[in-house]
Ligand SMILES: C[S@@+](CC[C@H](N)C(=O)[O-])C[C@H]1O[C@@H](n2cnc3c(N)ncnc32)[C@H](O)[C@@H]1O
């Protein structure tokens with residue numbers, strides 16, 4: 001397991017991953033293991049479908065591995081994913097202190113309508129999580145523009161151009 005994080009119980013949901021050292025903004029935190037590609041969703045358990053699947057570019061689905069499988073969602077996240085040299089990596093969106101839980105906004109690069117009642121506890125929590133980037137409030141879409149992965153920008157180029165130029 002990557003040394004910068006450890007799996008611990010989370011106040012947000014079940015288990016989460018927590019910084020084991022201070023992490024600087026834009027620092028790489030971990031490399032995602034996307035090697036467990038799912039060919040047939042039909043053979044997965046409900047738990048795997050609900051908790052372990054990640055939906056990537058070109059319809060590729062992978063079963064997430066530890067520790068990243070335990071990254072919870074937050075409506076005010078401190079980490080994001082970018083593909084660099086063909087490998088998805090997690091980076092810090094801001095400085096993260098030792099002991100802080102690492103979170104993504106799952107709707108970043110999101111193209112599905114998956115939903116759950118959000119327990120992230122932030123003042124600006126959207127309460128009802130929806131897994132589609134373009135369903136986010138406009139302000140949130142604009143805030144996340146620099147954090148979108150290249151495949152998502154490429155695929156949604158026209159809509160993202162409009163977003164880039166909106167005030
Ligand atoms: C990849 S798992 C995250 C790890 C999970 N905490 C665990 O212990 O297995 C994703 C699932 O965790 C739950 N989850 C993650 N963030 C959440 C949040 N902010 N509020 C409520 N449930 C959340 C949702 O059920 C979501 O589908």
Ligand SMILES: [Zn+2]
Nearest residue numbers: 075118120125
């Ligand atoms: Zn929330």
